[in-house]
Amino acid sequence: MSVVMDEEIKRPFLTRDADVQPHERSDQDIQWTRIVELEMVPHPDQPRPEITEMDYGMVRGSLRMKLRAATAGYILRQWSVDCSPDHSLRGYEFRLWLKDHLALYGVKNAVLAPGYRSPDQNKGEQ
Numbered sequence: 001m002s003v004v005m006d007e008e009i010k011r012p013f014l015t016r017d018a019d020v021q022p023h024e025r026s027d028q029d030i031q032w033t034r035i036v037e038l039e040m041v042p043h044p045d046q047p048r049p050e051i052t053e054m055d056y057g058m059v060r061g062s063l064r065m066k067l068r069a070a071t072a073g074y075i076l077r078q079w080s081v082d083c084s085p086d087h088s089l090r091g092y093e094f095r096l097w098l099k100d101h102l103a104l105y106g107v108k109n110a111v112l113a114p115g116y117r118s119p120d121q122n123k124g125e126q
Contacts, residue, residue: 029070030069031068031069031070031107031108031109032068032069032070033068034068034069034070034106034107035066035067035068035069036066036067036068036069036072036103036104036107037064037065037066037103038064038065038066038067038072038076038098038100038103038104039062039063039064039098039099039100039103040056040062040063040064040065040081040096040097040098040099041058041061041062041063041096041097041099042058042061042095042096042097043082043087043094043095043096043097044087044097045087045090045094046095049061052095052096055095056096062099063096069106069107069108069109070108070109071109072104072107072109072110072113073104073107073108073109073110073111073112073113073116074109074112076098076112076113076114076116077112077113077114079096080093080094080095080096080114081094081096081097081098081113081114082094082096082097082098082114082115083097083098083101083104083110083113083114083115083116084101084114084115084116084117085101085117088115089114089115094114098113101116101117102119104116105118105119
């Protein structure tokens with residue numbers, strides 16, 4: 001089964017007899033098949049980290065999540081996780097900090113994560 005789009009991409013329709021092309025398979029999408037493990041901790045600027053630990057059900061002060069690379073940047077933005085290497089984002093919305101920003105290396109949509117800078121960007125600033 002395949003999805004066919006008309007010229008204006010306004011009216012997609014399914015064709016039941018069309019084969020899925022090899023490059024259209026989900027196992028060919030590296031960002032979709034890659035799993036990243038992220039460890040988040042209470043933001044160092046939070047005055048009561050124990051409250052954040054309770055709110056997020058943290059174990060030993062951290063929350064570990066395994067996410068598909070294709071969704072990581074979106075989820076970190078939705079959760080307002082400070083992904084800067086030096087926890088430099090300020091504001092009450094940043095209750096969590098990504099402990100190891102290098103865990104996002106190679107994640108294409110990491111640019112959506114608040115405060116994230118690729119290691120290549122960091123080299124240019126030195």
